Amino acid sequence: MMNNFSLLLLSLVTVTGVSATWPSDWGFGGWGFxxxxxxxxxxxxxxxxxxxxxxxxxxxxxxxxxxxxxxxxxxxKRADGSVCYSNVGCFMGSAPFSYLGVLxxxxxxxxxxxxxxxxxxxxxxxxxxxxEIVVPAADALQDAVVVGPEFVPLQQDQPQQQSVRGRRDNAASDDRSTTTTSSDVAKSTTPSSTISSSSSTEQVVPSSDGSISLTASSLDGSGLLEAALNLGFNASLPxxxxxxxxxxxxxxxxxxxxxxxxxxxxxxxxxxxxxxxxxxxxxxxxxxxxxxxxxxxxxxxxxxxxxxxxxxxxxxxxxxxxxxxxxxxxxxxxxxxxxxxxxxxxxxxxxxxxxxxxxxxxxxxxxxxxxxxxxxxxxxxxxxxxxxxxxxxxxxxxxxxxxxxxxxxxxxxxxxxxxxxxxxxxxxxxxxxxxxxxxxxxxxxxxxxxxxxxxxxxxxxxxxxxxxxxxxxxxxxxxxxxxxxxxxxxxxxITRDNEPFCAHQFFLRVENTPSPAEPLATHGRFEVILASKELNESFVLTDKDDEVMETGDSLYRLVVAHPLMEELTSAQLVYTAYSGWISSGLSSWTVDKISVTDAFGKSMSFCKKGMILSSGVPLLVPLFPGDCNPPRAPGGLDIAMGPSISINNELPSNASGEELSASNVNRTASPAPERPTENRNKTGIDINISLHLVTTAPTSV
CATH class of the missing domain: 3.40.50.1820 (Alpha/Beta hydrolase fold, catalytic domain)
Incomplete structure (x- = not known):
């Protein structure tokens, strides 16, 4: 199979004046991310x-x-060289190209x-x-290589072309002299401002296989236009x-x-x-x-x-x-x-x-x-x-x-x-x-x-x-x-590490519960699994399995999710305690908040004071629009921010029943830059995504 494909590539190498057909079964008709x-x-x-x-x-x-x-x-000290080619012009070896030493x-x-x-x-x-494209002018320069600062190009019928913003070519001189000094061509590569062409009566005739062989004379005047029509080139299109x-x-x-x-x-x-x-x-x-x-x-x-x-x-x-x-x-x-x-x-x-x-x-x-x-x-x-x-x-x-x-x-x-x-x-x-x-x-x-x-x-x-x-x-x-x-x-x-490379970029933050007394620390790993209606994807917020996490601190990371990861609905929080000879993590850890902000300023979050994470057991929490604030409940009462993820929207049994207030949630997302519209898409979308599977059944708040 590999050899056949190599032969296919070799067959695609085109020869001047000969058409080549690129395989239609390479999958270019597919349209997705x-x-x-x-x-x-x-x-x-x-x-x-x-x-x-x-x-x-x-x-x-x-x-x-x-x-x-x-x-x-x-x-x-070397003299700057120069070279001139027919139909193209002269190239000088002086600054800013002198460092190359090659023409x-x-x-x-x-x-x-x-x-x-x-x-x-x-x-x-x-x-x-x-x-075949550029018709030789009657007075075109002959191929020549002359080394030395005294080089003077052959006579030209037209003045030098003035380049864009005055770069690389010298400005066109008011003196229409037929000779130019070497300093005049130091940055110039253009022999004339126009390319002359002679009339041609040669016809462009398609061959039996539908390809078109174009010669220099056939590209003169109307011959080029006729060839363009046969090529299907449409100058009105991008x-x-x-x-x-x-x-x-x-x-x-x-x-x-x-x-x-x-x-x-x-x-x-x-x-x-x-x-x-x-x-x-x-x-x-x-x-x-x-x-x-x-x-x-x-x-x-x-x-x-x-x-x-x-x-x-x-x-x-x-x-x-x-x-x-x-x-x-x-x-x-x-x-x-x-x-x-x-x-x-x-x-x-x-x-x-x-x-x-x-x-x-x-x-x-x-x-x-x-x-x-x-x-x-x-x-x-x-x-x-x-x-x-x-x-x-x-x-x-x-x-x-x-x-x-x-x-x-x-x-x-x-x-x-x-x-x-x-x-x-x-x-x-x-x-x-x-x-x-x-x-x-x-x-x-x-x-x-x-x-x-x-x-x-x-x-x-x-x-x-x-x-x-x-x-x-x-x-x-x-x-x-x-x-x-x-x-x-x-x-x-940031991008994904494989196809598709485009991604939803999220700023993911988890806030650890503050300690009322001395700060506590644990060693372990912290993972968040974000879920949308289409799929879920996991992200690790720690750099190593024995990361030091302290109470009151935050774990955060800029993450990239599959482009299908839209309309987030929930998250699973997974804390895994480290077990080692020198240090070991606590059997459980508590957090107060998780928030996810996308590239356009839209936030999803969930707050509940003292959410307990048992080592190795995922905790499932819902995500709601806006950026919530962890409450400070009097008497140490836990307050759940927002309804449960359960279908009947009942509050979890360990929640106080207090409803989410407007003061706790910022529901206004920042204006987003214009996204590319799809009105230029000429094909359908074909997407095949593998979902992330969680083997351990998560608990819910």
């Missing part, structure tokens, strides 16, 4: 990860060689191609090479552009999961930018340098689509993973009016801490959102960047390590021999890095939100200091719908 990957088996998803150790080894080795090269040349490879070596998907044929890729990173390609499963998710929620065009030859192993530094060229090629594609199709850049969304995020940044900097760029864990090595012109930056599009999932240093196994690069930067689980990833690699990359001696099963090297695109794909489902919160630090967020989204707090929604949220700047959240 980020279940695009869930419809595939784990072994199928792991096909994307078979070369992860090789990729990490290549990055570590390349960076080590690059560092040695920099040390060897620190005392030697982009020739376009033929990078081998960029574009795979088009349309609503009419969402599973069929129409593939075009860059050369266009999503996906760009992969180092050691990757468009035929991988994650690309098609993302593509299918996007096309399931709205009619849109999807283009995947495949630059596999230019991003291939083992030279990461060379691939990093090639991002400039691929970014320029994407910008030229968008310009061609605008001039020939009428594509509005305000309707274009670039989505780049790892090195692909910086490709998107370079493309956006040369595409005036570009609507949005999403950076999925932008590559950190060679980009972090560099000038804005040399990486993805918030000025590259009207809105730039970034998901950081592996922002640790490379020596700690990090391939992403922690540096803010967007209008809004999301740091799920802190942005460095992700739940569910083994993280055995952290701290071990400093010893490169460890990489070569470890098995692939032990080192899911890119698990943290890959989570960024998995989070984004999950987020496309309107039923899979990722609420995120502004905070000074992730540590403060975990303490609950920045939870929740009240009326005075602007929160965000990580992923596809982040542009609909008002929050900007760094935002934090």
């Amino acid at each position: 980020g279940a695009w990957a869930g419809r595939l088996s784990p072994s199928q998803e792991r096909q994307d990860e078979v070369h992860d150790v090789e990729i990490l080894k290549a990055v570590v080795t390349s960076m080590a060689e690059w560092e040695r090269s920099r040390r060897d040349t620190t005392r030697v 982009p490879a020739p376009p033929a070596e990078v081998g960029t191609s574009f795979h088009f998907f349309s609503p009419r044929e969402p599973h069929r890729a129409r593939s075009l090479s860059f050369e 266009t999503k552009v996906i760009v992969h990173g180092f050691g990757s390609k468009c035929s991988l499963i994650w690309v098609h999961e993302m593509k299918s998710a996007l096309m399931a929620v709205e009619d849109c065009n999807v283009i995947c930018v495949d630059w596999e030859p230019g991003a291939s192993l083992p030279n990461y530094v060379k691939a990093a340098a090639n991002t400039r060229l691929v970014g320029k090629q994407v910008a030229l594609l968008l310009r061609k689509l605008r001039t020939q199709y009428g594509l509005d850049p305000r309707n274009v969304h670039l989505i780049g993973f790892s090195l692909g995020a910086h490709v998107a940044g370079f493309a956006g900097a040369e595409t005036p009016g570009l609507s949005r760029i999403t950076g999925l864990d932008p590559a950190g090595p060679l980009f972090e801490a560099q000038e804005a012109e040399a990486r993805l930056d918030a000025s590259d599009a009207g809105f730039v959102d970034v998901i950081h999932s592996n922002g640790a240093n490379l020596i700690m196994g990090g391939l992403g960047s922690r540096q803010p690069m967007g209008d809004v930067d999301f740091y799920p689980n802190g942005g460095a390590e992700q739940k569910g990833c083994s993280n055995l690699l952290l701290g071990a990359v400093s010893d490169i021999s460890f990489l070569w001696s470890s098995s692939e099963d032990d080192l899911r090297s890119l698990c943290n890095h890959r989570r960024a695109y998995k989070f984004f794909t999950d987020s496309v489902s309107p039923r899979c939100p990722f609420p995120a919160f502004p905070c000074e630090s992730y540590e403060q967020f975990l303490e609950g200091e920045c939870f929740n989204c009240g009326s005075q707090r602007q929160c965000g929604n990580m992923g596809y719908y982040s542009d609909r949220s008002p929050a900007r700047g760094p935002l934090y959240l």
Whole structure:
């Protein structure tokens, strides 16, 4: 079965001018809580990860060689080099790119191609090479590599294009001279402001299998428009552009999961930018340098689509993973009016801490959102960047390590021999890095939100200091719908450790009963099982089985529950005393209150003074809207806050019968940020959830 699947992947690699059909039985039609990957088996998803150790080894080795090269040349002043390619332009090695020491490879070596998907044929890729899309101009530059500061490019008919916000390209000069100095092209990669094309009478004729082979001449003038109609490309629809990173390609499963998710929620065009030859192993530094060229090629594609199709850049969304995020940044900097760029864990090595012109930056599009999932240093196994690069930067689980990833690699990359001696099963090297695109794909489902919160630090967020989204707090929604949220700047959240990664985030608190005399302490474990109408889920509030708990203190934790965990009805409190040689816990423990607050400020709670928890025996309590206050009953009388969970709503026998008063409960929830609506969902919801079973029968208050 595995071999057949590998053969299937090989068959998906497209050839220029040839269409390819993506299997309709990959489960992309399923719709649920980020279940695009869930419809595939784990072994199928792991096909994307078979070369992860090789990729990490290549990055570590390349960076080590690059560092040695920099040390060897620190005392030697080198002239900045430059390179010019036909139909693309010139790339200078001067600042802000001088630190790289490498210029982009020739376009033929990078081998960029574009795979088009349309609503009419969402599973069929129409593939075009860059050369087939960009028509050579009559005065195009010839391929040349000239080293030295005195380099003067060949004559051009048009002035240099002015880049977005004055970045990367110099401002267009009023002097329409046909020559330019080297300083004029220091940040320029554009040979002219327009791409000339000649008329063509060649017809575009579909082949017998329905595919279309496009040549450069067939893309001239009306030929391009006719080809576009045959491709099903609709310029009036939103266009999503996906760009992969180092050691990757468009035929991988994650690309098609993302593509299918996007096309399931709205009619849109999807283009995947495949630059596999230019991003291939083992030279990461060379691939990093090639991002400039691929970014320029994407910008030229968008310009061609605008001039020939009428594509509005305000309707274009670039989505780049790892090195692909910086490709998107370079493309956006040369595409005036570009609507949005999403950076999925932008590559950190060679980009972090560099000038804005040399990486993805918030000025590259009207809105730039970034998901950081592996922002640790490379020596700690990090391939992403922690540096803010967007209008809004999301740091799920802190942005460095992700739940569910083994993280055995952290701290071990400093010893490169460890990489070569470890098995692939032990080192899911890119698990943290890959989570960024998995989070984004999950987020496309309107039923899979990722609420995120502004905070000074992730540590403060975990303490609950920045939870929740009240009326005075602007929160965000990580992923596809982040542009609909008002929050900007760094935002934090926690996720589940497996599919679906989206979750209901709750701040869970249990208050221990105060001691009337000397404080008491016990050693043990405390667990809360929350229940809704659909399922229940358990959460441990202690870090270890012999946690010290004291009277009058609180146990609290920010927890993540399955997205189906809505409308909480009850909770089970489980105290388990520790039994050890040195210390042992008390046989019972008492608490006064449990409260659960969701991300939107809605609280559910239950208060009863002195609820007794026998070790190992769950205590079942109801949850009511609002935040109750534990009463101080005169004479030590226990007061139950709210009716029993029993069906007839009778008060428990040991309660005083006092009704819950308005002073004890805050029933007003804070206004919640707008949730993504489901009116863009074009499919049904298919959910399969396993319920949590409790083997010990709980007691009730």
